[in-house]
Amino acid sequence: MGPVLNTVYNNYVSTYAPKPLTKYDTHKKSELRSVYNSIVKLNKDEPWYLPTTSKDTQQYAVNLKENARGLRNTIAQLGGLEKDGLFRKKSxxxxxxxxxxxxxxxxxxxxxxxxxxxxxxxxxxTTQENLGLFLQGNGRAALPPDTYSFDVNINDMNYEFQFSVGEGETNQQVQERLVRLINNSDIGLRASLAESEGRTSLRLTSEATGLAPGRDYIFAVSDDHTSKTHGAVEYLGLDYTSRDASxxxxxxxxxxxxxxxxxxxxxxxxxxxxxxxxxxxxxxxxxxKTDVESLTDNVFHLVGGYNDFVRAASSYLETQTRSRQLIREMKGIASVYGSSLETMGLNLAEDGTLDIDRDTLRETAAGTQDINETFGSLKSFSNMLLRKSDQVSLNPMDYVEKVMVAYKNPGHNYPNPYITSAYTGMMFDGYF
Structure with missing residues (x-):
């Protein structure tokens, strides 16, 4: 992966995909081929729209896809991708x-x-922490204007950081620049500013914990053999380890x-x-846990995943008018099974979320002889959610307000990358 693509990927993961990845985020070639074929068919039938340029709308579309991924993974983790596997997960x-x-x-x-x-x-x-010297934040940096560099050794790799100090810059301005530089590098090190009585210090903390056999540190900072002007490590105190990893x-x-x-x-x-x-x-x-407790936990996780998805869509009601359509569709899915869900203690609220009557749910679970019979309607509900999450994930642009240019010529249309390219470009926008 090239440096630009790596930056795009890191931005995507940190901004849009804060949820941890699971084994369900990996796919077989046949699954990827199926997704590709679905995209080709989708692009063949879609009308032409003007490109979406609003940053807020772009972030909404990407977040919508990620929330759909989260709902799908919730169902998958409960065994929903396997025949008769749903709700059999042990807790x-x-x-x-x-x-x-x-x-x-x-x-x-x-x-x-x-x-x-x-x-x-x-x-x-514990993590390793290096805490630099506390310098007067608004005081002029004593480093002469120049280009400086220092080396960080971490995970048996050496990384060189270069930065410039301009005429009249303050200590805090220099420290804040280094915070951004280090955090954007994504090398397993996080930087932040510590403040005390108008003085600021650069704090470096490892993302990893513990020490490998034969090692007495996770990372080390030095500018003894760096390529640019040295002196920044000593001035800022970056080589002082305030807490050893353990x-x-x-x-x-x-x-x-x-x-x-x-x-x-x-x-x-x-x-x-x-x-x-x-x-x-x-x-x-x-x-x-007992089978009854495990079954109850599984239902709680399913409902929690559904509610999280609906609430995430609801958070855009004031800014994205098409999000109402998605919420109506989710409420429609739940209402189809409304009476059956109520007998289990699951009640559809006005905002589209599901409330759980814990006592009723536990009584239902305790009296279960056959999961497929007792929770059959809930399984059907989860299957509908699985299909909806796949549909939203495949084309989140369906729920974006956009201006249509023209319908395609019926019977003479052809596959094109228009819709998918517009969506994918949102993640790359601004990097090229």
Whole structure:
């Protein structure tokens, strides 16, 4: 990936796709071919529209696609892409989520009993932090006007940063420039300004935690052998490590262990995130919830994904008139199954979201003998949501107010990249 494309991709991920990627974001060649064929057919039948140039509208369209992706992934994570797989996902529990959270990642078809684990956390993995000198923020920088550079060694890679200091620039202006420079580089380092009584300091923090065997730092800053003028590291104090990185320390069923990260797997069964230190002598129990609790959790996650999507679309009601059409369609899908959903404790609200009567839902789940029979209508509802999310993801421009130029000649139209190019260009706009 070239430097410009890399910048575009990083901007897309940080601006439009804050949600973490999942295994459902990878696709087989056959799936990609199917998407391609759908795009070709879509572009063949679409009328011609004037290009959309509004930045707000462009961001709305990209966000709409990402929210559709999020809804699809929610359904996929509940087994909705597999026949008879929906709502059979097992749920994990943690007796103290202030110490650790747990997600079951083992096989849903496993016939063996899943064991419980006793987890006790002694220390969390920490990041490395370098804190520079506190300089008078509005004071004139003592660095002579010139082009400076310094090197950062991180993950066994060396990166050189170059910047200029102009005549009369203040310390804070120089520091803020370096904050932008470092954060835009995306090398696993985050920069920020620390302030105290009118003085500012440049803080560098690693994104990674812990230390690999034989290493005593995550990153190091130096300008001893840099290509441009040196002196910035000493003046700003960038080489001072204010907090060393450290590994997580914990025990599982009495066995003492360490980890570079606060994210780990227990027995290839549970995905664990360490969140705090255990009270002395009080281990946290990790295990599987009962089938009724797991089923209830699955329904909560489905409804949560649906509500998040509707609320995201509703947030554009005042600025994007076509978002009303999407909300009406979502409400229409839910209303089709309205009476069936109500018997499970799911009630359609005026704004298009679903409210959950926890007691009714739990009673329904507890009395379930056959998931397909009891929750059949909810499965059909989720299948409709899956199709709608695919449709929105394929062409979010359907819900953008745009000016039509002309219909295509019926019977004589042909595939063209117009609609998809207009959408894709939104992510690249401004980089070329």
């Amino acid at each position: 994990a529990y943690s007796t103290d989520e202030g110490v650790a959270t747990a997600v079951y990642v083992g096989s849903e078809e496993s016939k063996t009993e899943v064991p419980d684990f006793q987890l006790e956390v002694h220390a969390l993995a 590994n997580a320390s914990f025990s599982v069923d009495g066995e003492e262990l360490t980890s570079q990260s606060n994210h780990l797997t227990l027995g290839q069964l549970f995905d664990i995130r360490l969140t705090g230190i255990s009270p002395e002598g009080q281990p946290t129990k990790i295990g599987l």
